[in-house]
Amino acid sequence: MIVKKMIAEKGTVLNNEEIAHGIYQMTFSAERICNEEPFPGQFLNICVDDSWEHPLRRPMSIADVNDNQLSIIYKVFGEGTKILSEYKNGYSIDLLGPLGNSFGETEGTTPILIGGGVGLSPIIWFHKVLQTNGVEHKIVVGAQSVNEHFLSHDPEENIYLTTDDGSVGEHGTVMPTVKKICDEVENPKLFSCGPEPMMKAVHLFVNKFDFPCELSVESYMGCATGLCQGCVIERASNSLKEHSYHERYSLVCTDGPIYQAKEIVFS
Amino acid sequence: MIVKKMIAEKGTVLNNEEIAHGIYQMTFSAERICNEEPFPGQFLNICVDDSWEHPLRRPMSIADVNDNQLSIIYKVFGEGTKILSEYKNGYSIDLLGPLGNSFGETEGTTPILIGGGVGLSPIIWFHKVLQTNGVEHKIVVGAQSVNEHFLSHDPEENIYLTTDDGSVGEHGTVMPTVKKICDEVENPKLFSCGPEPMMKAVHLFVNKFDFPCELSVESYMGCATGLCQGCVIERASNSLKEHSYHERYSLVCTDGPIYQAKEIVFS
Amino acid sequence: MTVDLSVSLGDVSFKNPVFVASGTFGYGTESNDLVDVSQLGAIVTKSITKHPREGNPPPRIVETPSGMINSIGLANIGVDKYIEKMIPVYEKIGTHVITNIAGFSIDDYLHVLEKLESSGGNVCGYEINVSCPNVDTGRMEFSVDPKSTRELTKALRSATKKLLILKLSPNVTDIGEIAAAAVEGGADALSAINTLFGMSIDPATRRPNINTNIGGLSGPSIRPVGIASVYKISKAVDVPVIGIGGITSVKDVIEYLLAGASAVQVGTANFRDAAIATRIINDLGTYCEENDIATICDLIGKVESYD
Amino acid sequence: MTVDLSVSLGDVSFKNPVFVASGTFGYGTESNDLVDVSQLGAIVTKSITKHPREGNPPPRIVETPSGMINSIGLANIGVDKYIEKMIPVYEKIGTHVITNIAGFSIDDYLHVLEKLESSGGNVCGYEINVSCPNVDTGRMEFSVDPKSTRELTKALRSATKKLLILKLSPNVTDIGEIAAAAVEGGADALSAINTLFGMSIDPATRRPNINTNIGGLSGPSIRPVGIASVYKISKAVDVPVIGIGGITSVKDVIEYLLAGASAVQVGTANFRDAAIATRIINDLGTYCEENDIATICDLIGKVESYD
């Protein structure tokens, strides 16, 4: 892994629109961050407000990079993302990035990308990168209902949607579709980012069948730069990493957010 | 004095522009507050922000009332007024008003209105009301330099400007002009609102010559509704008023902000 | 579903658990233009003292990040005028009024309480503000010393059968210990928290922003301290706790109830919006309906702590 | 005009009075991408303990109004690895490093301090985090008991001639008393404040937002408590005080200096912006120039209090 430099940069908002119910996509210019060549899985830490009412930045996965432009896809969750959703074009956005590690090796495998909800950004971007590089892969995207989807169900193009209520694509969670694909393809390797129940289901499944799998993990972050020790996740193994003061916990912001499924424990 | 009801109302911003260096005028509709027929000297208490970073509202004198529209003139001072200055047309503004008492009797006197800086609002509005009612009067307005003025020096129309640097109107503070006018007119009665040094000078002057004088006083306010007891000013006399728990201090928000000069002590 | 918002403290039943805090709602009638006070769970009055008090010189108030500092200095009309002017008004105010009492010696407090007892007025109970220097013991505050707190409570307990609430200060090493002392002394309930010590200075004038240099910090900034205090007190004692500190929304009320509060008081937020407590009461009903909570008691102390 | 920003604590001179606070800047090297740490007045390290500590389970952090709560649980690499890995790095870091030490008995603290003394490394002094339970005396924190504080300070004083700073907790009845005890024990300087107790609860899950239920509150919300504490301490003792709590701008630094601080530490604000302390240092120079302040000493304790 190449170590990329963290950059603090003021970007300029170029677009900020609701792309599905309560889900927004924002694009901004951020030349110096783009120069660090971010890769899918990496994230930004965004200061939502000049004021100190919300002292902490909000971590957001990068959803795309185009020349000097970055984009994120985010859900309006609480006060911080509400403020983000009100940014107008031309607004100066306070960014820190690229942060964290990124999705790894796909060679010799059939990548199966699994995403859902706010965890879609790295998955969709990774999907684009693999397409560009001509790597054959599948992508499975889950949601509660059609309102939250902003891709089309297109199994011919290897894009599978699922909905809890059956309003588009396959009825149910992503898991039945994932299992079916794993049965069909050679050397499946899973890459997943999504809500905790989805991640737990994927984790359980790959551990049972011993499939290689990379998970993009979320945790509450204080700094995203290794200063606060707030963002820990429990390790399964005892492989001490650089910024972790210990063997039991890993810092999601600097060691992660991408982990081999076997490395970590979901509590 | 007619007791007016306090109204909590969401107004709509109709205009918000810089009228002099760092000084803004904002106009908004606020039908229910206007129905209470505010009079010069009364003020609004404005919630600058939905968030609780600034828990307290900001008191602002009413600068004009037209049908269902109110306006204020304010200086960008700190964070709260900075936020106000960024309100766009159509924005919903959270108002409480009309609050406090108002300027009183002019009959049998020649009113001399003296204003400066952020204290101009009630003076200019009172000037308009007196004009409308055909009451002959003078108005003296002080500022540091021409940049802060938004009236024209027009002694023929009884409007006198003064500037500390002489860049427009009379050179110096308002006091020499005020003294000159007091020498010339019959039964002068002073009405003043402005920065503390101006008010102190007026206070000293009227006490010396025993001129009747009404001062509009500022103080740091917690609630502007008589709940917090935060906004006190020291009384000269011991005339106990309704909402004051005591004889020594008076609540500027409910007893004031207009006081007879003799009633109060400047510390 | 009809939700039962009522709660009991001692022998008194309140229509809902949302009160307004002492010193932040005057004597209860100042905001009649803006709010129907009869909807409130209760009104806690400004602290009443033996003699009228003019309070501290200005400046008395300054804003801080998500909070404010005050030093009003217990300005109030004194117990005699309070009985004469306010008690009759409370006959038809439509909700419970709790009289908050302050003093500088046990005798001070007793004097006020006894006058109120013999006034026969419509006061459902007393909240005792112990954040005052105790002149009998060399100016240390009642609130910081378990012994002073216990003795004061005992003295007041013997003088009334009405609801007796001790209001605790967070400026102590162990609030649980003070709470236990108040309960030993006979308190029916405890309320917490009063303001934290706080100070700010104007760099331009080099003057403190408050005439007493150090004043009392309140508002949303202190909410985490209030919640922690309620949690600690409710682990330390068995009487109901009234949660105070930084409440601005129904979410904050739920946090306090889960932490162990049986009722709450809204303070600083009244200065922005005198009707905020009544709106929170409405929101509380809606919240309970939406979350299938039949009675407020199903929330009190129901935090699922980590062990 | 050239402004003299330097300040002295004990025998050590610092290039400027703006340090970064323990636990909010790692070991000083994590943010090298973002900030030239050599510009800092000093770096105070994460608390170091006798043995490595893995810290508390997640969740460890939550935001609050203008603040945050944490319960990291003193996660650190332990003194041996600290001496091996970090001390050599500090040879060329370009500013002073103050090692913060935590422990659960006097022996714990002594062990760490003695190891550091004999390492011969480039550590200019020690800041002692006394907000830890004292296992010798039944788990009460060192910081809340004047006697524990005095004894601990005495023991450490006899083991080092270097700068010895005691870092005080605000969660006490009388911080002046604890300060006096630390000075009696031989402290060269005091720093204040560590975090306040704080708690918040997620209404949806009914779980505390922090694994230890109650955690430490920091950030702008606690600044008025920090300033009041520094003011009280500087009235109670004659050693320099380092002001901590909610600093985000040069204005905040001026307030702390006026209140009596000789230096300050920036904490939570580093999480938003690792370069914030260096920008404040620049702004401090500009402020002094614009206000004709020749040396920082002309600000220290210069508040014009009301009497």
Ligand SMILES: Cc1cc2nc3c(=O)[nH]c(=O)nc-3n(C[C@H](O)[C@H](O)[C@H](O)COP(=O)(O)OP(=O)(O)OC[C@H]3O[C@@H](n4cnc5c(N)ncnc54)[C@H](O)[C@@H]3O)c2cc1C
């Ligand atoms: C590495 C990473 C990548 C992420 N990528 C995305 C993304 O691409 N799109 C997306 O919509 N969301 C993403 N999130 C989640 C996003 O950070 C939270 O939804 C957001 O911070 C909520 O902020 P809020 O102010 O709206 O909510 P709040 O009202 O502040 O809090 C709601 C919840 O959001 C979470 N949260 C709040 N602050 C933080 C914080 N500083 N760090 C982590 N979690 C926090 C907490 O779990 C909290 O309970 C990501 C999180 C991480 C850790």
Ligand SMILES: Cc1cc2nc3c(=O)[nH]c(=O)nc-3n(C[C@H](O)[C@H](O)[C@H](O)COP(=O)(O)OP(=O)(O)OC[C@H]3O[C@@H](n4cnc5c(N)ncnc54)[C@H](O)[C@@H]3O)c2cc1C
């Ligand atoms: C009755 C009255 C009428 C006023 N009318 C006007 C007016 O017409 N135009 C105008 O420009 N200004 C007026 N002011 C002053 C105005 O309220 C302050 O300038 C404003 O509150 C500053 O807010 P801020 O957030 O910008 O400043 P901050 O950064 O918050 O504070 C700067 C200074 O403003 C003052 N201030 C802050 N909050 C309050 C508060 N809640 N109450 C009183 N003072 C406060 C304090 O003195 C403080 O030191 C009036 C004040 C009063 C009491």
Ligand SMILES: Cc1cc2nc3c(=O)[nH]c(=O)nc-3n(C[C@H](O)[C@H](O)[C@H](O)COP(=O)(O)O)c2cc1C
């Ligand atoms: C301006 C002001 C005056 C107060 N006066 C009193 C008082 O007289 N007696 C009392 O017991 N508490 C008094 N308090 C404390 C409040 O009742 C409450 O305990 C505290 O403000 C915390 O709640 P909050 O954060 O909701 O304001 C006062 C608080 C403020 C802000």
Ligand SMILES: Cc1cc2nc3c(=O)[nH]c(=O)nc-3n(C[C@H](O)[C@H](O)[C@H](O)COP(=O)(O)O)c2cc1C
């Ligand atoms: C995440 C975090 C970790 C901390 N860890 C330590 C620590 O290990 N040792 C210590 O003495 N103080 C620690 N502190 C306290 C800070 O050094 C500082 O005293 C406190 O946060 C107040 O300053 P602030 O408001 O600027 O953050 C920590 C604070 C935070 C927020």
Ligand code: FES
């Ligand atoms: S978020 Fe601060 S160390 Fe990871």
Ligand code: FES
């Ligand atoms: S501002 Fe609250 S009583 Fe006047």
